[in-house]
Amino acid sequence: MRMASSGLSAEQHRPVPFYRNVKVLAVLAQIAFLVLIILLFWILYSNMIRGLRIANIPLDFGFLDDTAGFAIGETSIAYQPADTYARAFAVGVVNTLRVAGLGIILATILGTIVGIGRLSNNWLLRNVAAAYVAIFRNTPLLVQLIFWYIAVIRRLPRVRNAWGINGVILASNRGLAVAWPAAAESYRTWEPWLWMGLVIGVLAFVARRWQLARMDRPGSALPHAFLAAGLTVLIGALIVFATTGTLPLTIGQPVLGGFNFTGGAVLSPEFFALLLGLTIYTAAFIAEVVRGGIQSVNKGQVEAARALGLSPSQTLRLVIFPQALRVIIPPMTNQYLNLTKNSSLGVAVAFPDMFNVSSTIINQSGRSVQMFALIMASYLSVSLLTSLLMNLYNSRIRLVER
Structure with missing residues (x-):
């Protein structure tokens, strides 16, 4: 009996062959997959290098110091056609950041208002907000951009017959002109x-x-x-x-000067259409994020606020919204990233964003690989920075459990 027991014990302690060991097989499978990925990238890289060598195009970024030789219709920084490709690309990056930054701010405000309206007790307000979300969330952004640009903005009256309040805000087929602070001599x-x-x-x-x-x-x-x-x-x-004797800032008022507005801030039709389309489209998604965040708050919180005598606006501002932010922030970050990347559709309305300017550089220099690498690196940097800032804010407002 003892001999049988010792034989069984030796059988149990015998090492498992490596080809039957689950851990070893898992490691070997990961190594094989990694080798396959490296091989695939090597094939693609070798094919790219071969094609560039045949086309006699070096794989470097020295061409960025060459003269651009083309004009850009809308610039936020100083630029002339005699500047370099690098300067032209910087103009496109600044234009992209400008429309993305303003779009994020306006879409957040509009989306929050619509999201709260979706939960209103007012029948008309609730259904108008629901119709807004249903229409703009379920139609392609590209179609909306073209609609705003061709069917709306380009159909506005001429500059001499602009709509709006004179000296405050004026809209015409040349864009939108608004009063804006301007630096004075002091x-x-x-x-x-x-x-x-x-x-x-x-x-x-x-x-x-x-x-x-x-x-x-x-x-x-x-x-x-x-x-x-x-x-x-x-x-x-x-x-x-x-x-x-003078204030450091004055309010520049838009007035008609020649064939366009002077004074204030003037948004070109292309920038206005892109900003309007991105704001309205993204706000529809943000509205649903806000609605879901508010509904995630326990109803007992609302009842407790009412028992304390808080008004509906105070309840929303002091009780519901601070708790809902913990649910709202993560998906809101995704919408900010989508808005930034969707700004590349500005090429459809001839807005000189980063992608549009880069396309012109590619057509002139033939350096498609380098320019697409710069485009991807730029969008990746902006997305990572946005995610970092939103994650830092999310970590500050998250609920810490004891």
């Missing part, structure tokens, strides 16, 4: 006060955070920071006005 004297306000605002933010942590009380330090910075800047403006 702006340089006031500029140090802006930097001083920034420093004081940061110090006030840090001090308030330290005070709240010491008292173990919840709260936000941003209102105190903005108040301190704003008062500093305002005091500086008053001192500059008292010493120079």
